[in-house]
Amino acid sequence: MLxxxxxxxxxxxxxxxxxxxxxxxxxxxxxMSARGHGRLGAGEILPEALGLRPSELLGIVGDDVMLPEDxxxxxxMPAVIGLGIxxxxxxxxxxxxxx
Numbered sequence: 001m002l003x004x005x006x007x008x009x010x011x012x013x014x015x016x017x018x019x020x021x022x023x024x025x026x027x028x029x030x031x032m033s034a035r036g037h038g039r040l041g042a043g044e045i046l047p048e049a050l051g052l053r054p055s056e057l058l059g060i061v062g063d064d065v066m067l068p069e070d071x072x073x074x075x076x077m078p079a080v081i082g083l084g085i086x087x088x089x090x091x092x093x094x095x096x097x098x099x
Contacts, residue, residue, distance in 0.1 A: 050081065 002023065006016055025048055033041030047057055060081060068077040 046081075 002016075002019060005011070005019075011019075026045055029041040029044030031041070032038075032044060043057060046052055047054065064082050066080045066082065068075050068079065071077075071080070
């Protein structure tokens with residue numbers, strides 16, 4: 001799929017290198033998740049994607065994660081991870097319009 005994109009879109013060398021680096025980073029986490037180790041897979045992907053330190057990743061609990069359906073948003077919206085933020089009224093969290 002990457003080779004087809006490279007041949008049809010004619011991206012620059014830096015765009016191709018960036019895409020390859022992204023795939024190399026995400027692939028191990030996806031492989032772990034596919035083998036039934038979703039928490040380990042998330043532990044591979046989340047720190048890099050969100051800029052989390054290991055201690056912050058270990059400190060995430062279920063109440064820190066707000067799924068789109070919990071916020072009355074579209075299911076395709078991303079989940080929100082709130083670190084160190086206490087909200088008394090999570091239903092008042094505004095949803096961003098989908099683009």
